[in-house]
Each structure stands twice: as C-alpha cells, then as structure tokens.
Amino acid sequence: MNRYNTLKHIALALTLTISNIGFSQEWTVPEDAKSVVSSVPFSEMTQQQGKDLFNANCKSCHGAIGANAPLPLNPSPGDPASERFAAQVDGALFFKITNGRAGMPSFKNTLSDADRWALISYIRTFHPNYKGAVAENPSAVNTFKGGNIQMKVSFDDEKHMATVNLSGTENGSVVPASSVRVGAFVQRYFGQMKLGEPIKTNASGVATFEFPTDLQGDSIGQLKIIFKLIDEDKYGLVVAEQTVNWGEKFVYQNPLDQNALWGDRTAVPTWLLLSYFGVVLSVFAVIGWVVLQLLKLKNLK
Amino acid sequence: MSGMLNKEESKSRFDKIADDLIRPMTKNDGLSLQIWIFLLVTVLSLFGYAYFLQLRDGLGVTGLHDYASWGMYISNFVFFVASSLVGMLITAVLGLIGIKWITPIARIAEIVAVAFAMMAGLVIVFDMGRPDRLLNVFIYGRLQSPIVWDLTVVTSYTIISLLLLILPLIPDLAIIKRRLPNAPKWQLLLWNILSFGFVGTPAQYKSIHKMVRVLSILIVPVALAIHTVTSWLFASTLRHGWDSTIFGPYFVSGAFVAGVAWVILAMYFFRHQYNLKAYLHDEVFDKVGKLLVLVSLVYLYFNINEFLVPAYKMKAGDDHHILTLFTGSWAGLFWFSQIFGNILPIILLLFKRMRKPGYMFTIALLVIMGAWIKRYIIVVPTQLHPHLPIQNVPEAFHVYTPTGPEIAITLGTIGMAILIMTILAKIFPVISIWETAEEAGVDHETINQ
Secondary structure, eight states: OHHHHHHHHHHHHHHHHHHHHHHSSOOOOOHHHHTOOOSSOOOHHHHHHHHHHHHHHTHHHHOSTTTTOOOOOSSOOOOTTSHHHHTSOHHHHHHHHHHOBTTBOOOTTTSOHHHHHHHHHHHHTTOTTOOOHHHHOGGGOOOOOOEEEEEEEEEETTTTEEEEEEEEEETTEEEEOOSOEEEEEEEETTEEEEOSSOEEOOTTSEEEEEOOTTOBOOTTSOEEEEEEESOHHHHOOOEEEEEESOSBOOOOOOGGGSSSTTSOTTOOOHHHHHHHHHHHHHHHHHHHHHHHHHHHGGGOO | OGGGSOHHHHHHHHHHHHHHHHHHHHSOOTHHHHHHHHHHHHHHHHHHHHHHHHHHHOGGGSSOOSSOOSOHHHHHHHHHHHHHTHHIIIIIIIHHTTOGGGHHHHHHHHHHHHHHHHHHHHHHHHHTSSGGGHHHHHHHOOTTSHHHHHHHHHHHHHHHHHHHHHTTHHHHHHHHHHHOTTSOHHHHHHHHHHTTTOOOOHHHHHHHHHHHHHHHHHHHHHHHHHHHHHHHHHHTSOOTTTOOTTHHHHHHHHHHHHHHHHHHHHHHHHHHHTTOTTTSOHHHHHHHHHHHHHHHHHHHHHHHHHHHHHHHHOOTTHHHHHHHHHTSTTHHHHHHHHIIIIIHHHHHHTSGGGOSHHHHHHHHHHHHHHHHHHHHHHHHHHHHSOSSOOOSSOGGGGSOOOOHHHHHHHHHHHHHHHHHHHHHHHHSOSSOHHHHHHHTTOOHHHHTO
16 A cells, blocks of 8 residues: 555656656647737727636736736746736737646637637736837738629539638729638528638639538428628628538438337337336236136035 | 144134134124224225326316326336235245245235235326226337336236235135125135145145136236336436336335234224234234335345445536435425434334333334335435426426325225225135134144045
C-alpha cells in the first residue's frame, strides 16, 4: 500500500514537471493569425457583450479584470488587464482564445467568432494605450462596400455542387461583389437547417458549395436549398431558393403497421399472442381437468 | 395416533368436532345477526341509490375528471385484488410446504379470497360508468393492453379460488348432509349437488387430494400474475410515482399484508360469533400474528426501496410528487398508512403479549385502513402531477375530491364483499370438519359413517 502510494507521488511529480517544461515556454502565434482583425468595429455594444461573456466564461480562471487575481495555475492565466495581454495584437489574442493551450480551454466551438471579438473588445477597455485595430488597418476588412447585391445560383446536379454568383452596384457601376459571406441552408419542417459554414465570395464574386450526398429529401427526393447573405444588416435580405431532386427519398413507415406493443388489436406481436393463449389455454386446461375429475368423483369406489 | 383411539373414543371426538363446527350454520343468531344484516342492507341501499344516480347521470356524479380519471373506484379495485391474494398465500404457499396450523383458517382465507376476487371484477364495471361499456373490452380490447390481461387473470383467479373453496368442502358437505337430514329442502339440494356423490372411499379421498394439490400449484403463478398485472396498469406508464420497476413485487407484498389482516378480522369475528374458541385458539392467532410480521417486513422493505431511492435522486418531476407525499398535501395520509399500516404493527406484533385476539383485531383494523389509504395515494396523487402543467381547465381539476355517491358506491362494494363472506359462512362450515377430525386422530371410517 505504502509503496504504491510513493510510486504514485513520484509519477505525479514527474508529470507535473514535464508539463511545466512543456508549457512554460512562449506561446507562439502564427504570423497570419496575428494579422487577423475584427470585421466589426469595437463599440460600446460589443464591450458590454464582452463583459457579460467574460463574467460567464473566463472569470473563473482569470479572476475579475484588474484585480490581478487569476487562479494560481502553472502557467498562470494572467490578469487580462495586465501588460502581458496589452502587449499582444488583437489577432494573437483571438488565436489564443480560439485554440487554447493546456489549462486555457479552446473556445472555438463554444463561442462564435463575434463573441470572441466582443471579448477582446471588452478586454481592450483595460488597455489605456490601445488603438483600435479596425480603424488602423482598414485594408484588412476589404469586404464589398457597395449595395444592391444580386444573387445567381447554378447547380451541378451530378456533383451535388452549387455556384453562387454575386454582383452589386458600387460607385454607380455593376461589379462582382467579393468577400461577402454566403450561407447555405436546407428547408426543414420547423426552420432552415444550416449546411456547413458560410463561404466568402472570391474576387470575381463567386462562392462554390459542395453538398453531402445523403441529404434527406421528401418522398420523391426533392430538397429546397436556400442561399442567404449572412451580413443581412449590411446588405439587406438577399436570398435565392432552388429545389433540387437529388435528396434521399423519404420512405414513411407507419409504426402502427408493424406487429408491436403499440399496435392496434390487429397488430399483435406473435410472441405476445403465443404467450397469452399459451398461458390462458394451459390454465383453463387444468381447470377443465379438475371439473372433469369432480364429475367423475361419484364413480370412484 | 389414529391407531390408538378405539372406536368409541373416535366416535365421540368426531361428534364433538362435527357438532361444534356445524352448530353455527343451524343456530339462530338472533339479534346480533339481524343487526349485522341490517347494517349491511343499509349500506347496500345507499349503494343502490348512488348507483342509480350514476347510471342516470353518468360518471359526472363522481369527482373524477380529465386529470384524475382513476380515483376511489380504482384504488378500491387494487385494494380488493390485494385482499384476495391471501387465499393463495395460505392454501397454496403454506399448505404446499406442509404447515399444519393453517387447518382452522384455510377455509376462512379462501372465503376472503373468493369474496374479494368476485368484487374486484365488479368494481371495474362500476368504474366504467355505463356497464355495457364492459363489452368494449371484448370488442376493441388489445392483447397488448394490461387491461385485457387483468380481466383474464381476475377471472381465472376467481374460478380457481372458487374451486379451492369447494373441493375441501366436498367431504364436509357429505357429513353435514347426513347429520342434518331435516334441513330446508334447498339446502339439502345444494349440499347434494356440491358433495358430488362423495361417500368417503379411499379413491375419492385420493382424487380430492390430487385436485387440491394441482390447483394449489396452479394458483401460485395465477395469483402472482393477477397482482403483477394490476401493478402494470400503473407501472407500464411513464408517470411520476408509477414509473417503477419494482411495482409488481411491491404490490404482491402489500397484498399479503392486507389479506392476512382480513383473515385476522374474520378469525376474530368467527371465534366470538360462532363460539369457536377451541378451534381458533390463541395459538393460531399467535402464528398468524407472526405471519403478519413477516409479510409486513417484506412490504416495508419494498416501501423503503420504492420511496427512498427516488427520494435520494429527486429526478425532476418525481421530486414534486415525492415531496407532496412526504411533507405536502398528501403527507397525512402517507404517514398514516406507513406508520399505522406497516411500521407500528410490525413493532407491536413482535411482542408475544400483543399477539392475542383482542389486540390483533385492533391492529388488523389499522392495517386494513392503512392498506386502503395506501392504494388511494398510489393511484390519485400521480395523476395530479402530470408531465405537462394543468392549465386552462376548471379550477376543480387541480384536485380530486370524491363525491358522496362515489363514496357510497365504494362503501357498498366493501359491504357486498362482507355480505358474500357472511353468506358463505352461513351456508358452509367456516372450518373444515373432516380435516380437523383427521388431525384429531379420527379415522375416515368414523367420519363417513
């Protein structure tokens, strides 16, 4: 028992040391990730959002901002108001929050892009020397500046692919609308089901979608696919719908048709029928035998 | 033992036993019986009026509604089925393993069983409102439904219990026929038919023993089935308080408690009214008292499982149900049934001094009250805690309050069960004459002279 415990302690100490060696190093962020900036300018609204998100998701480890009271972990989470955070560019913070490392969880799947930017927007309010990255680097947000976007969709039924073509009016002339996010959805009973992540149009205003081959269609395999601009607040509602016929045919099986416990009286499972009549017949056979014996009693001399 | 008795002794012993046991059938009970019958008739006429109202105006005269569609009637049904199970416990289980002290109470247990099994079926018909609706079970019933199984087992159990009552009666009726040649015509005819030509040949004895044995074995699974299926009426749903895997054994164990208590009441009654102190003596009471402790302990064990485990987990929905039972609006009834219907009887009956007829009568009465209430709080509260909130319905649908007619009909069914027992105990000897004589060492020849 004792020896076992000692061994356990050694093992634990080793693991901790190794992990310390591993992670006390610099947390390097790829260069291209560093250059990413928020597409939405930081505002009072994003800051407020970020504050709520911080209190709900981060405070447990990083402590109240400015209090310099992070959890005593190794490596330390650090106080987001500190110089350690202030010295990093937005893209670096975004990368770290998105991917995490060791004790820092990845928020890629739990928080949306916008939420993570909102968090940074909030953290930045504690960095007095910080200058807004959106304003400083406008070329980074080279989304389509014009309006009146028109959407054209063409389908390749063989390959289950669709090409979305966007054009819009900018400075009085019709040009391809590039860097605009398009989302694909399929119509379902109670709403629209998202098909993968939105895709940005390229320089010629084209976004290509590839669909899974096993999408459930209606009884004749028809599906209604919908394309929509994600940034509706910026470009207004731009939608294109198309019905395709390469969905999987839906074959409705009425559960009441099978012989099952939930079936009606004509759909009794065989095993139940056999057990019921088996039991009832044997019980009444014995009863019948007794009655017969009773009637024969007077002849027994 | 029988070898040691000479003819003379054998004869006088048998005469004494036969006289003692037959006397209650011929004796004019006078005032006490008249009062008893008057009481029962009063209850039954109240029942008659209430049932007339229910037939005329429909189930609206009861407190049942969309949410609590099972109320007092179904609680009472479960209670009756439970009470009838004692026949199987005593004749079959104890009889098959050769326990001797059950001889004086076996027939009493069988009478209790027959009376309650018959009434259980009838209660269902009252609960249906219109009696012709019973036909729907046959026209539309699904084999998949526990209700169809329930009807099947209740019928089978009633038939087998009746046979187990009649078979050991055959030699007795042959005796009575000979000893009371001046009885009324109809009685002689009844005895004649029901003694099936028995004259006491060894082959006839053998045949009766064999039939009783076969039926005693058969009744064990049938009795387990009747109450297990009754429990499945509840347990095969997902509702709070019913969604339980141990409802079958929980019901069966509870049934034995109620049944033994009924047997004690009947024993006490016959002991005094029929002057059978020498047969239903203190020692039998002592033994039955111990039996009640045993079955109550098993029941207590199931209760602990049934309530403690969900109460520990407090699953959403169950929590509300359990709290209303433990500390809420149902707490009074719940704790009454647990304490007076189960825990206290166990503790009291552990003392030999308490296993005396008088005390046991009181204890049995408490147990029966507890047992009835227990069925009520199994059936009703669950329905008032549905998965979806009770809303947009009349205020009265939030609770269930039995009405006068409903109570009268329920009391009437209990009265009918007791009436059946009274009649059976009047036209048949409540203790088996030939088996008592056999145990006293009297030979078959003397018995069948």
